[in-house]
Amino acid sequence: MAQLEIQNLVKRYGDFHAVRDVSLNVADGEFLVLLGPSGCGKTTTLRMVAGFIEPTAGQVRLGGTDVTVLPPWKRNAGMVFQSYALFPHLTVAQNVAFGLEMRKVPRADIDKRVEETLALVRLKGYGARLPRQLSGGQQQRVALARALAIRPDVLLLDEPLSNLDAKLRQEVRVEIRELQQKMGLTTVMVTHDQEEALTMADRLVVMNEGSVRQVGSQRDLYERPADRFVAGFVGRSTFLDGTVEAPGRFRTEGGLSLACAGGTPGKASLSLRPERIEIAAAALPGLDNSLPGTVEFVSYLGALIDIHVRLSSADRLVVQIANREGGFAPGVGQHVHVGWRASAGQVFNA
C-alpha cells in the first residue's frame, strides 16, 4: 500500500472542462470517497488515476513515483468496476489469477494466493464456477478479490455497490470497509450515494462541475458545509433566499427579519437543516427566531415526519420531527410556530 498524490489534475474535452485543477492527497491506508452528482468529474478523476484517461495537465503520484504518463498495465492499481467486468469465459479462480499471471508469479504461488484471496472475500470453494453462475453479490466479491490479489498500491472503487439491491448494499458496505481497515488498503471510491459515502469514508471529497468543493470528515461536511452546493448535497437543507442587512441579521425575500450567525451584507441564502428546527403550537420565546406559520404539507416517513410550513408568501421551510408517541404532530392547515437558534442556520453569500 502506498500514498496517492494528485496534483493540479485537469481534463479538458475541447471546451468542456471535465476536471478542473483537482489536488488531493490520500494517506497510506486511508479510505477517501469522491462524492458528487453525475457529471461532476469524480469518475474522470478516478480513471485518470487508473490510467484509462490521459490528463490534460497535472500529475498523479503513486507511492512517490510519477505515474501520470504510464499506461494502466504499468501501474499497480487494483480497480473494481461498476459492472464488475469479470471475464465471462474464465472461472472465478482464473479471474482472480489473471493479474498474478500478468506479473509472472510462479504457478504454485498463484494457486495459493488465489485460494487466500477467495477466502478473504468469503468465496472459498467457488473457484471452479463461472461468473454467470454467481449472484450479483458474489460477482461483486470476485471483482474485489481480483483487484486485491495483485496487492495493489491503491484500491480504486468505481460505484462498486450501485448494482446491488438495497439490503445487500448495506451489508457489503460494512464488509468492504472492514476489509479495507484490516488490510490497511489505500482506497479511493467514487459514488453519488451520500449515505454510502458517509458510512464508508475516512475523508470525503465533494465535487461539482469538475471542481473540488470541499474536503473533510463527515462532520465537517454536514456541520460546516463550505458552500451552498455542499449544504444541499450532503444531508438536506432548506434554503431561504434574501439579503444579509448587517452581520447577524437576515431579511428573507418574503420580508421576514431573522437572526443569523455572521454573514457579510449583500444577497445571500440562509441554509437550515430540517431536524434543527423546532415546531410547536405556541411561540418559542427561548429561541433566537420564533415565527408563526401554516402547515402546507406533511409526509409521513415512519420514524420521522416531514412538515412543510409556509412562513410568508415567498418563504417555506421543511421541519423534520421524530415520530414519538404523544408528540406534537400537526396536520395540514394548522397554525404552528417554528423556531431555531441563530447558530443552527448557515449563511451563504450569493
Add this chain to the structure above:
Amino acid sequence: MTVRRAALNTAAALGLLYILTPLIFVVWLAFFRQEIPSFPPEGYSLRWFAAIFDEPKFVNGFSLSFQVGALATAIGLALGVPAALCVTRYQFRMRTPLASLLLMPLIVPGVVLGTSMYVFHVNLENALDVDVLGTFYALVAGHVVIVIPWVVRLVTASLAGVDRATEEAAQNLGANAWVTFWRITLPAIRPGIVAGALFGFVTSFGNLEMSLFLVGPGRTTLPIVILQYLEWKIDPTIAAVSVVQILLIGIAMLITDHYVKLARII
C-alpha cells in the same frame, strides 16, 4: 387463441416447405436409376454418386473450390476482424462510409464484381508484366472480397455484446493492449469469428458468377464444373454432386453449432 396459433403454424410450415422443396427434389433425383430425370422414377440406385468419382472434373473442381474457400476465409479473417474492430471501436471521419464499403460486396451483383475484377486484373497484368489473370492467387484475392463482408458483419455484431470494462479490467491487472486482445477480446468475439468464417467459406465455395470471370484454363471451381456439365447432360450426377455439397455444408454447420450456438448470432 388456438385458432391463431394454428394459423401461425400453418404459415410457418408453408414457408418452410417452399424453401425446402427444391432441396427435397434434388436429393430425391440423385437416387433415380434412369438417366433422363422423369417422374415417376423407374427405380433407385447409387450409381450417380459413383459416377462423380469417375469424372476427374468434379473431384478437381471440388478440391479447387475447397482450397480457394479455405485460403480466402483465412485471409478474410485476417483483414475482416481488425476492420470490424476499427469501425466499432474508433471514431474517425470516414467511419460510416468505410463500414458501408466493407459490406458492399454483399449487394453488388456477382457479374458486376467479376467484370470489374477481370478488367482490374488485365490492367494489373499489363502494368506489372506478370501473370495475374486466371491465376490461383487472383482467384483467391477475388474470393477474399466476398468473404470480408460476412466476417465484418458477424464480428461487428458480437463486438457489440462485449463489455469494454472487461478489457479495461485486464489492462488494470497488468495486461498490455496485445495481451488484452488475445486473452479477453478474442474469446469474447469467437462466436462471431467462427460464424463469419463459416458463412464466408460457404459463400466462397458456392460462388459462380464472379468466379466465371476469374478462373483460368484447367482451373475450374465446382460450381463452374456443374454449370459446364449441365450444358451437355442432365443426368442425376449433378444432383448427386449437389447432395454431397449440401451434406458437407450441413455437417460444417452442425460442428460449428456444437461450439457456437449459431441461432444466437444470426
